Amino acid sequence: MQTKPFRIGTRGSPLALAQAHETRDRLMAAHGLTEDMFEIVVLSTQGDRVQDRALAEIGGKGLFTYELEEQLADGRLDFAVHSSKDMPTVLPSGLYISAYLPREDIRDAFIGRTAPTLMELPHGATVGSSSLRRQALIRRLRPDISVVIFRGAVETRLRKLAEGQVDATLLAYAGLKRLGKTDVPTALLDPKDFPPAPAQGAICIESRIGDERTDELLSAINDGPTFDAVTLERAFLATLDGSCRTPIAGYTELDGDRLKFSGTILSPDGTEVHEVAIDGPCSDALALGARAGEIIRAKAGPGFFEGWS
Incomplete structure (x- = not known):
């Protein structure tokens, strides 16, 4: 029987803490455990500490996970x-993703200071975003707009926007909802026109392979549909060797026991775009994602990724 508290690792931003608290609360409800059976351990990651450069310049996504x-x-x-x-x-x-919480809204939120939507921004406006995907999609839709690097926690980006550093910014709507900031967006972007990042809106839990005690604990809160959808999207990314240097978008819709996936890759300037659509049974999520990646890589042709990697 477990007597010591389970130690939950998280980054220290308000959003990361909200996600850790949601995980803890779901585990308490699922197992009838008290709050003192969990200890939330906050760690600073290099991705949190270095805020003045794009992730691609300092090592990519792993900078948010290494210390944890x-x-x-x-x-x-x-x-x-x-x-x-x-x-x-x-x-x-020795580590793997053992569970996903039910997925939140996958859409990007547009937060405009000088106009309520991306298409209504004045000519030559400035938008702040650290995401190469968002930058490329913005340039595809509005090549006249200037996009500048905009990193930091949600609150930091909103403060920079309020200070007038940019005319608008974009954030994941899921994060704003988890922070109780649903009144912040001036528009929500349709995934068909502005597809999200693969796995956007999903909280995952990483644990040790073979740790049966933790597996048993987490299995009670794992959301099967989210697990299947995000498994497909991550397989798509993995096949493309997706990193913070590559503008890649994609999302999965569930239709009964089937998955419908739409994927997009773009050149950083948004001028070259390739798309793929695939569907199949949930049980084939991994294979479907890999196949979608192979199809879109073949469409793009040799050298598409190498030009800016």
Whole structure:
């Protein structure tokens, strides 16, 4: 019987803490455990500490997970809670994604200071975004707009916007909802026109392979439909060797026991776009994602990714 608290690793931003608290609360409800059976351990990651450069310049997505995974691997943590879209496609040996919470809204939120929508921004306006996907999609729709690097926690970006540093910014609507900031967006972007990052809106839990006690704990809160959908999207990313240097978008819709996936890759300037659509049974999620990646890579042709990697 478990007597020591389960140690939950998380980053320290308000959004990361909200996600860790949601995970803890779901586990308490599922198992009838009290709050003192969980200890939330906050760690600072390099991705949090370095805010003046794009992720691609300092090492990519793993910068948000390394410190957590180090303590997870050596047993100082029992499991770690992450935003799924921040997770590298290849995890350290001995670790895996063991559960997903029910997925939130996948859409991007537009937050305009000088206009309520992207298309209504004045000519030559400036939009702040650190995401190469968002930058490329903005340039595809509005090539006249200037896009500048805009990093930091949600609150930091909203403060920079309010200060007038940019005319608008974009954030994941899921994060705003988890922070109780649903009144912040001036528009929500249709995934068909502005597809989200693969795995956007999903909270994942990473733990040690073979840790049966933790697996049993987490299985009670794992959401099967989210697990299947995000497994497909991460397989798509992995096949494309997706990193923070590559503008890649994609999302999965569930239709009964089938998955419908739409994927997009873009050149950083948004002028070259390739798309793929695929569907199949939930049980084939991994294979479907890999196949979608192969199809779109073949469409793009040799050298599409190498030009800016």
